Amino acid sequence: MQDALAARIASDPRYIELKSKRTRFGWWLTLSMMVVYYGFILLVAFNKPFLTTRLGSGVTTIGMPLGLAVIVFTVVITGIYVRRANREYDALTEQIAKGVSK
Numbered sequence: 001m002q003d004a005l006a007a008r009i010a011s012d013p014r015y016i017e018l019k020s021k022r023t024r025f026g027w028w029l030t031l032s033m034m035v036v037y038y039g040f041i042l043l044v045a046f047n048k049p050f051l052t053t054r055l056g057s058g059v060t061t062i063g064m065p066l067g068l069a070v071i072v073f074t075v076v077i078t079g080i081y082v083r084r085a086n087r088e089y090d091a092l093t094e095q096i097a098k099g100v101s102k
Contacts, residue, residue: 021088033077
């Protein structure tokens with residue numbers, strides 16, 4: 001019974017669409033995170049003078065807000081994925097479940 005259900009789900013065009021959309025979006029988010037993270041790491045490795053430039057007369061350097069921005073960016077893209085999953089992917093999953101259980 002389980003194998004037949006799995007086969008019906010795998011052959012459902014909506015499931016194929018869901019997998020494609022989710023995978024493509026996941027790769028875009030992964031790519032954007034890699035660019036941001038490794039961009040910061042490359043700055044640390046190759047442009048320390050820029051990162052150690054002070055902002056104003058205090059002890060805060062440009063590297064501190066940039067490091068914080070990397071962390072905030074991670075939270076933001078996680079939120080973007082969750083929002084899209086709740087709105088789009090969950091609806092497609094529900095349609096698939098209803099369609100194959102008939």
